[in-house]
Amino acid sequence: MNVLAIKRLTKKFGDFIAVDDISFSVGQGEIFGFLGPNGAGKSTVIHMIASLLSISSGEIELLGKNIAKHRHFAKSNIGIVPQELSIYEDMSAYENVEFFAGLYGLRGAQLRKSVEEALAFVGLGDKRRDYPKNFSGGMKRRLNIACAIAHRPALIIMDEPTIGIDPQSRSYILDSVKKLNEMGSTIIYTSHYMEEVEEICSRIAIIDHGKIIAEGTKAQLTSIITNQSHIRIEVKSGERVELEGLKAIAGVRSVEREGGWIKVSSDAEVNNLNPILRVLTALDAEVIAVESDRPSLESVFLTLTGRSLRD
């Protein structure tokens, strides 16, 4: 069952078309990635899903209900982690989560339990009485997440949740996202960091200038530009290495010499680096360096738009 269905969604600001006739769906239990450069329209799409912006045309259905007609239902079942920190610095961590969770109808013992669980989940259980103004950037980001998940929404929207934080905190947040998903949450994750999206998302849509230019799993997306991966291996006296053994490895399409390098082209979805190295070892070839040339989402975006994701 689809948790979210977007049908021909458009958003105009005057004459400017920020989101241009996009359609996609998010299945139950998916982590759906929304990848695109700054200004592509990612935040505009999720703000429409969260009813923060009106829709110019099209439809959004959450759990089968049109959100424009069932606004209260839709809002009750969505949790949003905004790109900007959305917390009160003059209220404690506990008070922040309690306040926002209370707006979703949680009361009494159930509210307290949900708040404690949310804070524990993001690793701020022992900081419940502390104030965000004394938190590090990573801790504030975690509190930002706690405020979104306390009411156990059917759909969690995370808009660039790791912006501006240290790698350790980023790793913690990505692990938290995976854990949430394992617990059954459906997540929409937007980012312009391809590595994050590649790591955690089951399906990805690439958006640029308000349009979805590609959608699918990572393998499906990379196959748009190529169905091969390339490994280049620098071997001492490589010109004397027999190549037939390498050609026989599963998935290998071609083997070529490039000066002192051996280039092995394989099917994109096959990871055969270890077998290749074993064959070379068996041939007494001395491996000096290895380079991998696997297609990434960055290269997919570059191929489709002529620009890099970081532009």
Add this chain to the structure above:
Amino acid sequence: MNIIRIAIKEVKVFRDVRMLVFMLATPILIMLILGTALSNVFNGSAAIGEIRILYENGNMSSMLESRWNKLVQEASGSGIHFEPASNREAALQDVQAGRYTGFATIAEDGISYTGNDRIGVENSIAQGVLAAFADDYKLALAMADGASVEGVPLSSTALRADYVQEASIDGGQQPSAMDYYAVAMTTLIIMYSAMTAGQLMDNERKRHTDIRLLASPVSRMEIFIGKIIGTLLLNGVFVLLIMLFSKYMFGVNWGTSQLTVFLVLASQIVYALGLGIGLSYIIKGNASGIVLMLIIQLEAMIGGSYFPADVLTGFFGALSQLSPMKWTNGAILQLIYQGSAAGVAPAMLFNIGAALVLLTLSVLLLRRREGL
């Protein structure tokens, strides 16, 4: 329920030390400084300025009226101004309020005069002038022996107590400087709360908490109402604390109808809230804060925050009549020191009425926007 939840969140601002210092310590400190430094100004004497006296024609003969008009003309050159009263009751109220020194009824059988004994020196001068006029007229009549007294010049004579009947309005207890500035500083700090009110929605936008609020199943009206109720409660508590602190620490007299005084102040809180929020929606950006500050300063100047507004004359005197702060200060002082609630209803009606207009406008503008 969410309205209450949002209101309680607003009240938690009470824990902000800077806010506490500003809302409590500032008015109390200024109260103490001005109340101590200017105590002589309220208890001592003051220079005599223009003397204004209202009068009515109590059936003057043409001869009397002619001499009276001459007196009116000549006295104005000496700073004594006789003005015809349109209505006796209104005239007496003006005298009681100190806007005029006294009220005289000029008639053939004598002059009756009612003065405000709070304005002692001016009152005496007015009595003296009227008594002298009365004597002059009687003398002129005697000299003319039935003929016209037109040619008989006015002159000063001794006071004739039997020709001028005097009465005085009990001006009542007067506020000391501390008492005066307790009221004035309380109403001033309430006006400054309009600045905070103007930031109510903007603060949510700056903190990006508007995103989370609007994404929740709470309507914008619930957010709007909750924040207003919370701010009202917060400022109400601050005002109560100021009243209690000034009463028990400085001995300030808040009168015997302190609940009514508080209600008048509460209505001013509503007005300040409406003014701040209304301007924040009508004028975008930082300009609303600048305009609001100008309005507050102007109201403070002509409304009696720094000195009693009754001393203002001419253009500024007329302008001060339009100041809601003057109405509020006046209503409270009248209630405390004259036991009269005459000014309470107009002040409260204006405060609440203006707030309703501004808040309604804010709601209409809010509906036209996306977000807060």
